[in-house]
C-alpha cells in the first residue's frame with residue numbers, strides 16, 4: 001500500500017471520511033476498511049440511506065404484498081375458490097415494511113462496526129478538500145482530517161411550489177409508510193419508474209388509482225415494447241392512466257385532494273402521491289467552496305473512477321446523477337476506494353448494468369437498448385419472443401410479457417436483452433452473464449435449461465438469432 005503523509009510523518013494507514021451511509025457510502029466504507037484504511041462514515045438519516053429506509057427497500061417490500069394479492073386474484077383460473085376475497089391491512093403491511101427497513105439498516109451498522117468503521121451520526125460538510133466538519137446529533141461538533149473524502153449524500157424527492165407535500169394527504173414516496181388505512185382513491189403524479197411501481201402496487205392492494213402521466217406512454221425511459229405491455233396491464237387491472245397530462249398543482253379539499261392539470265382538467269382523490277423526480281443533496285456541503293465542480297442540475301461531476309475535480313475528493317451514487325440505482329451507487333463507491341487506495345481498478349461500465357422495474361410483471365433490462373439499436377448507435381439483430389407460448393407461463397396462467405435478446409451482427413455476441421415476466425429481475429441474469437462474458441447466441445442456445453421454465457424462452461430467442 002501507498003504511504004501517506006501526516007504532518008510530515010509517513011504512515012501506512014490512510015484516513016477515509018465517507019459522507020452518507022447509503023449504498024454508495026457504506027459499500028465504499030467496507031472496501032476501504034478491508035484495505036486497511038481508517039474509515040469514518042458520517043450519516044444524517046440512518047445507515048442504508050434513503051435506499052434502505054424510504055426508497056428501494058420499502059417500495060419493494062410493498063410490491064411483495066401487492067404481488068401476493070395479485071397471485072390470489074389468478075386463483076380462480078388455477079381452480080382455487082374465493083382466494084380473491086382477501087383484504088389488506090395497510091397498518092400491518094407498513095409496520096412490517098418499516099421493521100424490515102430498520103433491521104436491514106441495523107445489519108449494515110453491524111457489518112460496518114464489525115470491520116472497524118467508525119460511525120458518526122450527524123450532518124457533514126467539507127471544510128476544505130481534506131477536512132470534514134460534522135454537526136453531530138449528540139451536539140458536539142467535530143472536524144475530521146481526511147486523506148480521502150467520498151461524497152455519497154444521495155438525492156431527495158423533487159417538490160414543486162404548487163404541489164407541496166403535507167405528509168397526510170399529499171405525499172412523496174418517502175411519506176407513504178405512515179398510512180394506516182388504504183387510500184379511498186389515490187392519484188399518482190408521474191409515470192417514471194417510481195410512479196409506475198407504486199401506482200401498480202396500490203392497484204394490487206385494491207386501491208382505485210389514477211396515474212397522471214405527462215408523457216405519451218408510461219415509463220418513458222424504458223424499452224418501448226415493454227412499456228406498452230405494462231401500460232395495457234395497468235388498464236386491464238383497472239388503473240386509470242391519463243396520458244399526456246401534466247400536473248399544474250395539487251391542493252387539499254374538504255374531503256381529500258384535487259390535482260389540477262396544465263390543460264385545466266381536475267382529478268379528485270383521497271390522497272395524492274408525488275413522483276416527479278429527484279434532486280441531488282449537494283447544497284450546503286461546502287463542495288463549490290472546496291473547488292468541487294457541480295453540474296447545472298447540482299450533481300457532483302465525476303469521471304469513470306468516481307474522481308471529482310478536486311484531488312482526494314471522490315463522489316458516488318445519486319448525488320452524481322450517473323445512473324440512479326443502488327447497484328451503480330455501490331459500484332461507484334467501491335471503485336472510488338480501489339482507486340484512492342491504489343488498488344487495480346477499471347472504470348465504471350454502464351453498458352453492463354442490469355436494471356428492473358418492479359411492476360407486475362416486472363421489466364428487466366441489461367446492456368444495449370432497443371433505442372440504441374434503432375438510433376444506429378449499435379448494430380445488432382433482435383429477437384422478441386412472446387411468453388404466451390412458453391409452457392411454464394401457460395401453467396402459471398401468465399399471458400403477458402416477452403423475452404428479447406440483442407446480438408451483434410456478424411459475431412452473434414449477446415449485447416443486451418429485455419425480459420417482461422414475473423420475477424424478470426431473476427430471469428435477466430443469464431443474459432447479463434452472456435453480456436458480461438461476451439458469450440454468443442450459440443453458446444446461450446446450447447446451454448441446458450430446465451423444462452418447463454421461463455429461461456427456456458431465453459435459450460429459444462438466442463436459437464432464433466443463430
Ligand SMILES: Cc1cc2nc3c(=O)[nH]c(=O)nc-3n(C[C@H](O)[C@H](O)[C@H](O)COP(=O)(O)OP(=O)(O)OC[C@H]3O[C@@H](n4cnc5c(N)ncnc54)[C@H](O)[C@@H]3O)c2cc1C
Pocket residue numbers: 019020021022023024025042043044045046047048049050051052054055056057059060122123124125152153154155173194281285316317318319323324325326327328329358
Ligand atoms: C422509490 C424508489 C425505489 C427505488 N428502487 C430501486 C431498486 O429497486 N433498485 C435499485 O437499484 N435502485 C432503486 N432506487 C434507487 C436507489 O434507491 C438509489 O439509487 C440509491 O439509494 C442511491 O444510493 P446513495 O448511496 O447514492 O444515496 P442514499 O441511499 O440516498 O443515501 C444517502 C445518505 O446520505 C445521507 N446524507 C445526506 N446528506 C448528508 C450530510 N450532509 N451529512 C451526512 N449524511 C448525509 C442521507 O442521510 C442518506 O443516508 C429506487 C429509488 C426510489 C426513489
Ligand SMILES: NC(=O)c1ccc[n+]([C@@H]2O[C@H](COP(=O)([O-])OP(=O)(O)OC[C@H]3O[C@@H](n4cnc5c(N)ncnc54)[C@H](O)[C@@H]3O)[C@@H](O)[C@H]2O)c1
Pocket residue numbers: 189190191192193194195197212213214215220221245246247248275276277278323324325355356357358
Ligand atoms: N426499480 C428500480 O430500480 C427503481 C425504482 C424507482 C426509481 N429508480 C431510479 O430512480 C430514477 C428516477 O425515477 P423516478 O421515477 O423517481 O423519476 P423520473 O425523473 O424518472 O420520473 C419522473 C416522471 O415524472 C414526470 N413529471 C415531472 N413533472 C410532472 C408533472 N408536473 N406532471 C406529471 N408528470 C410529471 C416526468 O415526465 C417523469 O416521467 C430511475 O431512473 C431509476 O434509475 C429505480
